Amino acid sequence: xxxxxxxxxxxxxxxxxxxxxxxxxxxxxxxxxxxxxxxxxxxxxxxxxxxxxxxxxxxxxxxxxxxxxxxxxxxxxxxxxxxxxxxxxxxxxxxxxxxxxxxxxxxxxxxxxxxxxxxxxxxxxxxxxxxxxxxxxxxxxxxxxxxxxxxxxxxxxxxxxxxxxxxxxxxxxxxxxxxxxxxxxxxxxxxxxxxxxxxxxxxxxxxxxxxxxxxxxxxxx
Amino acid sequence: xxxxxxxxxxxxxxxxxxxxxxxxxxxxxxxxxxxxxxxxxxxxxxxxxxxxxxxxxxxxxxxxxxxxxxxxxxxxxxxxxxxxxxxxxxxxxxxxxxxxxxxxxxxxxxxxxxxxxxxxxxxxxxxxxxxxxxxxxxxxxxxxxxxxxxxxxxxxxxxxxxxxxxxxxxxxxxxxxxxxxxxxxxxxxxxxxxxxxxxxxxxxxxxxxxxxxxxxxxxxx
Numbered sequence: 001x002x003x004x005x006x007x008x009x010x011x012x013x014x015x016x017x018x019x020x021x022x023x024x025x026x027x028x029x030x031x032x033x034x035x036x037x038x039x040x041x042x043x044x045x046x047x048x049x050x051x052x053x054x055x056x057x058x059x060x061x062x063x064x065x066x067x068x069x070x071x072x073x074x075x076x077x078x079x080x081x082x083x084x085x086x087x088x089x090x091x092x093x094x095x096x097x098x099x100x101x102x103x104x105x106x107x108x109x110x111x112x113x114x115x116x117x118x119x120x121x122x123x124x125x126x127x128x129x130x131x132x133x134x135x136x137x138x139x140x141x142x143x144x145x146x147x148x149x150x151x152x153x154x155x156x157x158x159x160x161x162x163x164x165x166x167x168x169x170x171x172x173x174x175x176x177x178x179x180x181x182x183x184x185x186x187x188x189x190x191x192x193x194x195x196x197x198x199x200x201x202x203x204x205x206x207x208x209x210x211x212x213x214x215x216x217x218x219x220x221x
Numbered sequence: 222x223x224x225x226x227x228x229x230x231x232x233x234x235x236x237x238x239x240x241x242x243x244x245x246x247x248x249x250x251x252x253x254x255x256x257x258x259x260x261x262x263x264x265x266x267x268x269x270x271x272x273x274x275x276x277x278x279x280x281x282x283x284x285x286x287x288x289x290x291x292x293x294x295x296x297x298x299x300x301x302x303x304x305x306x307x308x309x310x311x312x313x314x315x316x317x318x319x320x321x322x323x324x325x326x327x328x329x330x331x332x333x334x335x336x337x338x339x340x341x342x343x344x345x346x347x348x349x350x351x352x353x354x355x356x357x358x359x360x361x362x363x364x365x366x367x368x369x370x371x372x373x374x375x376x377x378x379x380x381x382x383x384x385x386x387x388x389x390x391x392x393x394x395x396x397x398x399x400x401x402x403x404x405x406x407x408x409x410x411x412x413x414x415x416x417x418x419x420x421x422x423x424x425x426x427x428x429x430x431x432x433x434x435x436x437x438x439x440x441x442x
Binding site for chain 1: 267268276280282283284285286287289290293294305306308309312313316317321363
């Protein structure tokens with residue numbers, strides 16, 4: 001059995017969970033309070049960050065590398081497919097969300113509203129929250145732009161790019177901070193994501209003391 | 222002929238240049254002032270960041286995805302090799318340097334001392350520079366720790382992990398901010414890097430108005 005050390009609103013952790021669902025792989029989830037710096041966890045990942053996937057053989061695979069690792073070991077369905085150029089386009093979009101969206105949206109909203117509270121590292125900064133709410137529009141436009149031209153974000157097929165984007169969006173949506181009404185294109189894409197069986201556990205997340213808004217799990221939102 | 226849009230002290234740009242050298246691929250370098258947001262460059266990469274590699278066929282490959290793209294298209298020598306677990310370890314270390322070292326060292330030193338000046342976005346913050354100089358010790362220790370146990374950073378063979386680490390270290394070394402005397406293990410590893418033919422163009426870099434310290438290009442430093 002695989003074990004995933006994770007946090008509920010960590011986008012890369014969610015991406016791994018969605019990916020494992022797509023591959024029909026079972027996994028035990030362990031919530032890891034990274035800020036407590038448990039020695040046993042540091043031995044698994046010296047960066048002391050989630051996610052960490054522990055394989056059946058006891059090997060630890062860390063962070064954003066987990067997705068490509070799982071996709072290489074469990075080939076069906078392939079979520080990083082096509083020729084080198086198509087793969088580069090998928091990876092470009094994964095990096096777009098994991099780097100750019102993270103810095104411009106997720107860190108400002110999830111980081112300020114949730115991570116700071118969980119780790120006891122201060123109060124939310126209202127200017128940062130304003131910046132996140134401002135920036136999210138630009139990224140939703142980009143999702144809409146891509147989805148108007150392609151079947152999925154990176155091309156014809158559902159891929160790691162859709163998973164990365166959905167993982168970030170779902171964290172922000174859990175806080176009620178996605179302005180869906182202004183972005184029908186991005187909403188259409190996310191509605192298709194929400195209806196995938198691999199996404200059901202994400203929609204069922206319910207963090208004690210921090211309930212999601214009513215529309216979060218609703219397929220018709 | 223390949224074309225690389227780059228900046229001299231961007232670590233990922235340097236990594237691509239080293240990689241192309243390892244593969245014996247020629248490439249035309251174009252300095253891109255990303256902060257000017259040229260429409261032609263935005264069309265290549267909507268994130269408006271370097272590096273961007275333009276292929277013979279005119280396709281643009283962006284950012285950190287370039288290395289795996291080039292390694293997939295030009296297989297010899299393979300720089301992301303081994304089984305899925307070995308590849309995950311290489312990718313973990315690439316992410317260590319491109320994310321963690323970047324945030325804790327490169328952004329504080331190159332970002333404050335060089336990028337701000339180049340882009341006219343303010344004065345260096347002395348507290349950030351102090352933080353970068355403090356943090357670099359921890360990463361040099363980690364390089365020394367790995368190099369004591371392995372032939373190269375990720376295992377037996379020279380890989381994308383060594384390239385990513387060397388690209389970041391070389392930028393900081395260009396500013397004279399690597400405390401080599403305190404870290405003989407990391408120094409031994411970097412001496413091996415410096416002697417590789419693929420690294421010669423990096424050591425020959427000479428930015429107008431910002432000359433490197435004398436030891437920068439010296440193989441015996």
